[in-house]
Amino acid sequence: xxxxxxxxxxxxxxxxxxxxxxxxxxxxxxxxxxxxxxxxxxxxxxxxxxxxxxxxxxxxxxxxxxxxxxxxxxxxxxxxxxxxxxxxxxxxxxxxxxxxxxxxxxxxxxxxxxxxxxxxxxxxxxxxxxxxxxxxxxxxxxxxxxxxxxxxxxxxxxxxxxxxxxxxxxxxxxxxxxxxxxxxxxxxxxxxxxxxxxxxxxxxxxxxxxxxxxxxxxxxxxxxxxxxxxxxxxxxxxxxxxxxxxxxxxxxxxxxxxxxxxxxxxxxxxxxxxxxxxxxxxxxxxxxxxxxxxxxxxxxxxxxxxxxxxxxxxxxxxxxxxxxxxxxxxxxxxxxxxxxxxxxxxxxxxxxxxxxxxxxxxxxxxxxxxxxxxxxxxxxxxxxxxxxxxxxxxxxxxxxxxxxxxxxxxxxxxxxxxxxxxxxxxxxxxxxxxxxxxxxxxxxxxxx
Ligand code: PA5
Numbered sequence: 001x002x003x004x005x006x007x008x009x010x011x012x013x014x015x016x017x018x019x020x021x022x023x024x025x026x027x028x029x030x031x032x033x034x035x036x037x038x039x040x041x042x043x044x045x046x047x048x049x050x051x052x053x054x055x056x057x058x059x060x061x062x063x064x065x066x067x068x069x070x071x072x073x074x075x076x077x078x079x080x081x082x083x084x085x086x087x088x089x090x091x092x093x094x095x096x097x098x099x100x101x102x103x104x105x106x107x108x109x110x111x112x113x114x115x116x117x118x119x120x121x122x123x124x125x126x127x128x129x130x131x132x133x134x135x136x137x138x139x140x141x142x143x144x145x146x147x148x149x150x151x152x153x154x155x156x157x158x159x160x161x162x163x164x165x166x167x168x169x170x171x172x173x174x175x176x177x178x179x180x181x182x183x184x185x186x187x188x189x190x191x192x193x194x195x196x197x198x199x200x201x202x203x204x205x206x207x208x209x210x211x212x213x214x215x216x217x218x219x220x221x222x223x224x225x226x227x228x229x230x231x232x233x234x235x236x237x238x239x240x241x242x243x244x245x246x247x248x249x250x251x252x253x254x255x256x257x258x259x260x261x262x263x264x265x266x267x268x269x270x271x272x273x274x275x276x277x278x279x280x281x282x283x284x285x286x287x288x289x290x291x292x293x294x295x296x297x298x299x300x301x302x303x304x305x306x307x308x309x310x311x312x313x314x315x316x317x318x319x320x321x322x323x324x325x326x327x328x329x330x331x332x333x334x335x336x337x338x339x340x341x342x343x344x345x346x347x348x349x350x351x352x353x354x355x356x357x358x359x360x361x362x363x364x365x366x367x368x369x370x371x372x373x374x375x376x377x378x379x380x381x382x383x384x385x386x387x388x389x390x391x392x393x394x395x396x397x398x399x400x401x402x403x404x405x406x407x408x409x410x411x412x413x414x415x416x417x418x419x420x421x422x423x424x425x426x427x428x429x430x431x432x433x434x435x436x437x438x439x440x441x442x443x444x445x446x447x448x
Pocket of ligand 1: 080081082083140141142143144145146149203204205206288416
């Protein structure tokens, strides 16, 4: 389960200021727990770890068995934002780094993602891959109307129907969408797809523990029961209303650093390539939840040690606008010991007998001390190891802390009004019916 350490902030903040912000966070905790704050009709995520019925998991396992019987070895998961990042984060974290290259017959289907961009090359090259493989598709859109996944699904659906026939294609497509409304719901009812619901009271970026995340993660071969158990245990631990609650501490410290020290950028720092998409998931969670009313901390990320050789310079000596939250696993599932070399031409014999993970830990500690010296406060979120249980714990910790933090900031964490602006312009430029006035205005603005 998640452990939290804010020792790397102690030299930056006054004890009294921190206590003041803990009190603010405890009031925000009350608002979240009493469900009396803005957006309180979107709090279904709080109890998901215990609400997901075993029967639903068994239905997912039936799909897995069905697709295995058909020989499916490629599952295309279509979705964007909250309808994809949680699943991608979990699958990347839990997969072998070289799973694709090491694939063998009988492995769980490889999961690839689509509908998260409008790149013609991406979708066309996805078709190249699908042509080589035995395919199925999970299409995910809560609203059922988002353009990027809708475009990708139109293309993938046509391909599957052309290749397998309409009936067989319908058995290879599963939809995850709203219970009643939206184009995807209409389509899946008409085509007879197996379909699962994104609950009304769960927003996209809080939906990883609904079918949105759970189904793709299970299809990729990972243990969603353990993931739910990790989230459930964390939920229990975070119920404590006190200053030792790590979610309260995290929410208090990040708001304090922002409000009193002008730290307006939070960098999520990881030391394992498996966590690159954890950072992407986290950035959406905090960016879309807090970046409103011209407020909020800008969520950024680096993956070390690679980024110590790129962004490390800026973090050490650039504008002093940031603090760091480091997410690590305390143990590695593999052991690699550096050997001795008689000639020692690479001058690395001083490391002989050391584990690579020890070097990683020393890089992390050295960076922490250097960054603190350079004026960058640091918090640390750690789990014992990277597995489904601990990932569930990380998901729940950051979701719960995000609710508290946004309420400290005075923001509704559960809407995203700003996302509409680009869509209106895009629809006007694409001449979507109903947007005629906006089309005329935008063409005039760009001089066409
Ligand atoms: O967090 C959110 O609500 C958004 O990021 C959505 O998940 C994203 O816009 C995709 O929406 P939909 O699932 O309706 O296609």
